[in-house]
Amino acid sequence: MIEFKNVVKQYPNGFRAVDDLNLLVPEGEICVLIGPSGCGKTTSMRMINRLISITSGEILIDGQPNTELPAEELRRQIGYAIQQIGLLPHMTIADNIALVPRLLHWDENRIRRRVDELLELVGLDPDISRDKYPRQLSGGQQQRVGVARALGADPPIMLMDEPFGAVDPITREVLQAEFLQIQERVGKTIIFVTHDIDEAIKMGDRIAIMRDGHLVQYDTPDTILAHP
Numbered sequence: 001m002i003e004f005k006n007v008v009k010q011y012p013n014g015f016r017a018v019d020d021l022n023l024l025v026p027e028g029e030i031c032v033l034i035g036p037s038g039c040g041k042t043t044s045m046r047m048i049n050r051l052i053s054i055t056s057g058e059i060l061i062d063g064q065p066n067t068e069l070p071a072e073e074l075r076r077q078i079g080y081a082i083q084q085i086g087l088l089p090h091m092t093i094a095d096n097i098a099l100v101p102r103l104l105h106w107d108e109n110r111i112r113r114r115v116d117e118l119l120e121l122v123g124l125d126p127d128i129s130r131d132k133y134p135r136q137l138s139g140g141q142q143q144r145v146g147v148a149r150a151l152g153a154d155p156p157i158m159l160m161d162e163p164f165g166a167v168d169p170i171t172r173e174v175l176q177a178e179f180l181q182i183q184e185r186v187g188k189t190i191i192f193v194t195h196d197i198d199e200a201i202k203m204g205d206r207i208a209i210m211r212d213g214h215l216v217q218y219d220t221p222d223t224i225l226a227h228p
């Protein structure tokens with residue numbers, strides 16, 4: 001469970017990107033965060049895993065303020081996938097996916113098994129992909145690797161910031177459907193940022209609509225469609 005309580009983020013230049021945000025994401029649900037560019041979606045995500053600090057208020061992870069969790073614990077609990085993918089170009093696909101498990105000191109046999117399992121989960125053939133470099137894969141394949149990497153150490157929480165934003169519409173639909181299948185099997189607590197209302201309705205158990213740094217509506221897709 002992830003809970004934002006009166007969260008404010010004021011950047012050093014004085015701009016309040018997030019302004020009194022309250023949001024509760026129950027365990028095992030996909031919460032889609034949607035809203036115009038600049039409304040504070042990415043800022044909110046980055047505060048959860050402490051890539052940026054919170055100005056005031058708090059973010060609770062399973063009831064505990066995230067500021068009290070050691071960095072390694074945050075890494076274990078939270079996977080992060082972003083539109084820019086961010087695969088390291090000089091590392092193989094396997095090494096990219098193994099990043100967090102290695103930081104968590106998994107042994108190499110377990111890491112190898114996990115990499116192959118994840119490649120299969122996201123629909124890539126491990127024997128073909130494992131030793132390639134990111135530039136040798138298509139954009140859609142790289143996006144799959146980005147999701148596999150975020151799932152690396154099997155975190156109970158996933159933050160997904162337009163994870164399928166960099167691919168063509170057809171690949172995007174395939175990735176959405178596959179991701180929902182994965183979610184049915186693994187049941188994680190997910191915050192999923194998108195600009196695309198169709199994607200929001202398809203992916204979300206609930207949809208959180210943000211504007212100017214706070215929530216303006218938070219409901220199931222059905223309710224939002226009925227009362228837009």
Ligand code: ADP
Pocket residue numbers: 011012013015016017035036037038039040041042043044
């Ligand atoms: P979204 O993800 O909804 O597009 P962001 O969270 O990226 O929005 O940004 C929210 C607002 O905060 C934007 O107006 C952005 O320009 C501003 N912003 C983001 N990072 C910084 C920063 N480091 N310093 C000042 N303003 C920032």
Ligand code: ADP
Pocket residue numbers: 042043
């Ligand atoms: P993203 O959408 O992934 O947040 P951005 O292009 O919004 O990417 O931001 C890239 C970087 O620039 C981030 O570190 C963000 O904090 C910073 N940034 C964004 N907007 C501003 C701004 N108005 N002033 C200063 N830094 C900003």
